[in-house]
Every structure is written in structure tokens, then in C-alpha cells.
């Protein structure tokens with residue numbers, strides 16, 4: 001494990017759409033250079049314009065996902081992949097169904113897995129067997145979470161079942177009819193898993209992310225802000241709009 005700290009690179013632009021474009025440019029450039037790339041993908045509202053841009057490039061004929069492999073960060077425990085609020089359904093809707101991904105190379109934790117220990121270990125093994133993740137896309141929760149690694153998650157954590165905090169349940173309740181419907185647990189890649197990606201790009205937009213971004217980029221690297229642990233990785237880029245970067249010095 002890498003024990004030295006690094007200053008994340010910060011790209012700050014005006015609007016959320018510019019931030020998304022910078023992010024999709026990075027991914028598209030890597031995909032063009034290395035068609036057999038392994039992508040680490042994220043859900044949430046923030047990356048939607050990134051996926052829209054990648055889909056547009058595919059429609060324009062400049063981008064193919066045919067040789068790519070993907071691993072998603074997380075999935076709600078208890079939701080089937082075809083449940084409308086599952087992360088699998090999100091990815092199908094925003095990317096997988098709209099591009100030429102080979103379904104056999106799409107990986108996302110199975111929210112209905114029964115042997116969770118075996119399932120999470122197999123997920124880690126599959127990432128390793130694919131040669132590791134070449135570029136991991138991340139968002140950030142307003143409490144600093146990455147994937148579903150809530151505050152207190154260890155730097156060495158691996159793919160596992162996690163409990164969601166009330167903040168996260170509240171924030172994600174906007175996608176469900178009622179807050180009671182939001183699952184209380186998820187399967188999430190660990191911080192240790194994420195830190196093994198060769199390159200990481202974290203996209204954050206809007207004022208609700210400003211404090212978490214400040215803690216992640218300029219705060220001490222510790223478990224109270226999981227995204228601050230990205231400082232242990234030598235190649236992390238934060239792509240921010242003006243609002244998300246507003247508290248950075």
C-alpha cells in the first residue's frame with residue numbers, strides 16, 4: 001500500500017456542464033487510446049451529463065465501448081438489477097443500453113446476492129482478473145463519502161456490505177417514493193479497492209459538495225472524510241464547478 005500523501009490535482013471550471021465535459025474528455029481519451037480499458041463507473045446525479053456526452057460520442061461514431069470492461073462502485077442491498085432505483089437500472093438507462101458495451105464485461109454488485117461474503121470476494125477477484133481498474137470515476141456525498149464508504153470507513157476497506165448513514169438515506173430519498181423505501185445497506189467497493197485504480201477522477205458540482213470537497217482536498221487525510229483518503233493515491237483529479245470549488249483556498 002502507498003503510504004505517502006499527494007496533493008490531488010484540481011480542475012475548476014465555471015459550470016457543471018463544463019466540468020462534465022472535462023471528465024468525459026479524460027475518459028474518452030483513455031478509451032480511444034486503450035479500447036480494452038477497464039472502467040470504474042459511478043452512479044448519482046452528478047455523472048449523468050458525463051454519460052450523456054460519452055453516449056453522444058458513441059452515436060457520432062468516435063467512441064466504442066465494445067472492448068471495454070466495467071466495474072461499478074456499488075449497489076443497494078435488496079434491490080434486483082431491474083428494480084427502477086437499482087444502480088444497475090441507472091447504468092442500463094444512462095449508458096449500458098445506449099452504447100456497444102459487451103454485457104458479459106459489465107460488472108456491478110448483485111443486490112440480491114445471498115452469499116454476500118462469497119459475492120464480495122468474487123467481485124474483488126474479478127477486478128484483479130481484469131488487470132485492475134484503469135480509470136475510476138467517482139462522485140462525492142455531501143458527508144464526504146465515496147461510493148458508499150461512509151465516514152469511519154477504513155483506508156484498507158474492500159468490497160463489502162455497508163450501512164448507509166441517515167444523511168445518505170435522506171439525500172438519496174429523492175429517487176424513491178418515500179424515505180422509508182431507501183435501502184439501509186449496500187454493497188460497496190472499499191476505499192482500499194478504489195485506491196488501487198490506476199487513475200481516479202472525482203467529479204463534484206453544486207454548493208452542497210463544497211465543504212466535502214474542501215475537506216477532501218485541503219483537510220487532513222483521515223476517515224472522517226472518506227474522500228480525503230484519496231490523498232494516498234498519486235493520480236487523482238478533482239473536476240469541480242465554481243460552486244463545488246468555492247471553499248478551496
Ligand code: GLP
Pocket residue numbers: 042043044045046047073074138139140141142146147148168172
Ligand atoms: C451515492 C453514491 C455515490 C455518489 C453520491 C453522490 O450515494 N453511492 O457514488 O457519489 O451518492 O451522488 P450525487 O451525484 O447524486 O450527489
